[in-house]
Amino acid sequence: MSLLRNQIFLKLQAQTNENPYLIDVEKAEGIYIWDKSGKKYMDMIAGVAVNNIGHRHPSVIDAIQKQLDKHLHVMVYGEYLQDAQLNLAKNLASILPDSLQCSYIVNSGTEANEGAIKLAKRFTGRKQLIACNFSYHGSTHGSLSVTGNDVKKAAFLPLLPDVTFIEFNNIDSLKIITEQAACVIIETIQGDAGLIKPTQKFIAALREKCSQTGTLLIFDEVQVGMGRTGKMFAFEHYGVVPDILTLGKALGGGMPIGAFISSYEMMHTLTKNPVLGHITTFGGHPVIAAAANACIEVLKTTDWIAKTEEKGQFLENLLKQHHSIKEIRRAGLFFAIEMGSFEIVKKVVEGCLEKGLIGFWFLSTPTAFRLSPPLCITHEELKTAAEIILKVMEKINLTD
Numbered sequence: 001m002s003l004l005r006n007q008i009f010l011k012l013q014a015q016t017n018e019n020p021y022l023i024d025v026e027k028a029e030g031i032y033i034w035d036k037s038g039k040k041y042m043d044m045i046a047g048v049a050v051n052n053i054g055h056r057h058p059s060v061i062d063a064i065q066k067q068l069d070k071h072l073h074v075m076v077y078g079e080y081l082q083d084a085q086l087n088l089a090k091n092l093a094s095i096l097p098d099s100l101q102c103s104y105i106v107n108s109g110t111e112a113n114e115g116a117i118k119l120a121k122r123f124t125g126r127k128q129l130i131a132c133n134f135s136y137h138g139s140t141h142g143s144l145s146v147t148g149n150d151v152k153k154a155a156f157l158p159l160l161p162d163v164t165f166i167e168f169n170n171i172d173s174l175k176i177i178t179e180q181a182a183c184v185i186i187e188t189i190q191g192d193a194g195l196i197k198p199t200q201k202f203i204a205a206l207r208e209k210c211s212q213t214g215t216l217l218i219f220d221e222v223q224v225g226m227g228r229t230g231k232m233f234a235f236e237h238y239g240v241v242p243d244i245l246t247l248g249k250a251l252g253g254g255m256p257i258g259a260f261i262s263s264y265e266m267m268h269t270l271t272k273n274p275v276l277g278h279i280t281t282f283g284g285h286p287v288i289a290a291a292a293n294a295c296i297e298v299l300k301t302t303d304w305i306a307k308t309e310e311k312g313q314f315l316e317n318l319l320k321q322h323h324s325i326k327e328i329r330r331a332g333l334f335f336a337i338e339m340g341s342f343e344i345v346k347k348v349v350e351g352c353l354e355k356g357l358i359g360f361w362f363l364s365t366p367t368a369f370r371l372s373p374p375l376c377i378t379h380e381e382l383k384t385a386a387e388i389i390l391k392v393m394e395k396i397n398l399t400d
Contacts, residue, residue: 005024006022009022021353021358023035023041023353023358024036024037026038028043028055028056029054029055029056030054030055030056030374030376031043031044031046031054031055031373031374031376031377031381032055033055033358039356040356041353041356041357041358042356042357042358042373042381042384042385042388043055043358043373043374044352044357044358044359044371044372044373044385045358045359045360045370045371045372045373046250046372046373046374047254048223048249048360048372049191049223049224049228049249049250049334049372050249050250050252050254051250051253051254051374052226052227052228052250052295052299052374052375053250053253053295053298053299053302053304053374053375053376054374054375054376055254055374056254057253057254057294057295057298059253059294059295059297059298060253060254060255060291060294060295060298062294063290063291063293063294064255064287064290064291064294066290067084067286067287067289067290068287070083070286071286072285072286072287073281073282073285073286074286076279076280076281077104077105077279077280077281077283077284078279078284082284082286082289083286084286084287084289084290084293085105085284085286085289087289087293088103088105088284088289088292088293088296089102089103091292091293091296091297092259092261092296095232095233095296095300096233096245096261097241099241099243099262099263100241100242100245100261100262100263101261101263101264102261102262102263102264102266102267102268103259103260103261104259104260104261104267104270104278104283105257105258105259105283105284105288105289105292106257106258106259106260106280106283106284107256107257107258107280107282107283107285107288108138108248108256108257108258109138109220109222109223109246109247109248109249109258110137110138110139110140110143110248110258111138111140111258111280111283112222112246112247112248112258112259112260113137113138113142113143113146113185113218113220113222113246113260114138114140114142114143115246115258115260115278116183116185116218116220116244116246116260116262117129117142117143117146117182117183117185117218118142118270118277118278119216119244119260119262119266119267119269119270119278120182120183120185120216120218120243120244121182121183122269122270122277123216123266123269124182124183124214124215124216126179126180126181126182126215127161127162127180127182128162128163128164128180128181128182129145129146129160129162129163129164129181129182129183129185130163130164130165130166130176130177130181130183130184130185130215131146131147131148131163131164131165131166131184131185131186132148132165132166132167132168132186132187132190133148133165133166133167133168134148134149134168134190134192134193134196134364135147135148135149135168135185135186135187135190135193135220136148136149136187136190136191136192136193136363136364137185137187137220137222138222141156141159141160142160144156144159145159145160145163146160146163146185148165149192149363149364152363152364164176164181166184168186168190168193168196168198168202169196169198169199169202170202171201171202171205174205174206174209177209177210177213177215178213178215179213179214179215181213181215182215182216183215183216183217183218183243183244184206184210184215184216184217184218185218185220186198186206186217186218186219186220187219187220187221187223187224188219188220188221188224188233188234188235188238189224189229189234189331189334191223191224191334191362192362192363192364192365193362193364193365194329194336194338194362194364194365194367194368195329195330195331195334195335195336195368195370196329197329197331198238200238203238203240204238204239204240206240207240207241210243216243216244216266217242217243217244218242218243218244218245218246219234219235219242219244219245219246220246221233221234221235221245221246221247222246222247222248222249222258223248223249223334224331224334225245225247225249225250225251226247226249226250226251226295226299227250227299227304227305227308227332227375228250228308228331228332228333228334228372228375229308229331229332229334230305230306230308230309230312230331230332230333231305231332232299232305233245234331243262243263243266244260244261244262244266245260245261245262246258246259246260246261247259247260247261250295251292251295251296252288252291252292252295253291253292253294253295253298254291255287255288255291255292256288257288257289257291257292258283299375302376304375304376305375307375308332308333308375309332311333311375311377311379311382312330312331312332312333312334312335314379314382315333315335315371315382315385315386316328316330316335318382318383318386318390319337319386319389319390321390322390322393322394324339324344324393324396324397325337325338325339325393326338326339326340329368333371333372333373333375333377334370334371334372335370335371335372336362336365336368336369336370337359337368337369337370337371338367338368339367339368339369340367341367342366342367344396345361345366345367345368345369347392347396348369348389348392348393348396349361349369351392351395351396352388352389352392355388355391355392356388357385357388357389359371359389371385373385
């Protein structure tokens with residue numbers, strides 16, 4: 001990266017942390033990213049669980065180009081009939097249960113969670129929100145309020161009032177849920193907590209408690225939806241259906257999108273008292289909706305989701321042989337590789353980057369690093385990735 005480009009990036013483009021990766025991107029295709037020097041990287045995080053079907057999938061590019069020839073933005077959401085939006089609503093309904101048939105498309109995952117929270121309060125008439133410790137639901141005001149990480153919230157207090165936290169996988173903590181609660185919002189599988197799966201007993205008890213108290217159950221699948229865990233949606237593993245589902249990241253096929261989805265009865269409450277109870281200018285943008293439609297079709301017509309669990313197990317088997325790894329937590333092709341300390345994680349992630357493999361951190365779990373490669377990754381590519389990671393770990397052991 002030239003000094004000038006470096007300075008522009010660091011000084012004129014707002015930063016999110018003090019040590020960015022600084023890959024100077026030229027192009028991306030499939031599971032790979034190339035920088036401007038020609039160096040090739042395996043994107044083993046898929047842009048943080050975004051590019052589930054790979055970078056620049058031909059179907060997505062084609063859908064975008066065709067939509068560009070028709071129209072771009074024409075009106076705020078929910079006023080005009082637009083082919084791309086209508087098709088996306090039908091596509092989502094076709095892959096979801098009967099109780100989740102009405103979708104509201106927004107621009108990001110955190111917006112989806114904001115909308116879901118508003119919907120729960122509007123439909124129930126209640127104010128209390130319940131979330132889980134160590135959860136992550138986004139960085140905007142409401143989503144941050146229901147995020148269970150005090151360090152991330154401290155500088156921005158006060159946030160929303162009437163937010164209570166329960167312990168993930170602790171059935172006894174569900175007694176906190178009463179008729180005062182508008183909703184319980186949880187990640188179906190906790191991501192930034194370091195990939196924590198719910199037990200079947202916990203998720204079933206949570207569903208029962210919410211039904212008993214009239215509390216709406218929101219599953220945040222922004223990170224784990226769209227095939228990442230080996231099912232189209234992670235809740236399918238547990239046989240429990242939420243009242244509201246939120247999506248984002250991978251839904252757009254590489255384009256920015258979010259969605260909150262519920263029943264027609266619930267969603268229709270946003271049309272009155274007040275009118276335009278939830279409105280977005282760019283949500284459901286036709287180009288983005290076209291890309292999302294293409295992404296869904298790719299996931300429906302390929303065998304990538306069906307092979308996700310087997311591929312995940314294949315990579316896990318290759319990695320778990322190394323004595324430096326304390327634990328591997330996994331859901332499909334989503335990994336938390338537990339190393340025991342941030343110092344070791346930092347060395348592994350930086351060493352892999354140097355060798356052309358991109359891994360990433362967890363917000364709330366500094367002792368582990370994440371892998372979430374595109375679902376289209378091949379066994380040979382998984383083998384190559386494992387070889388790079390193991391070589392880096394071995395080098396760290398030799399020099400420590």
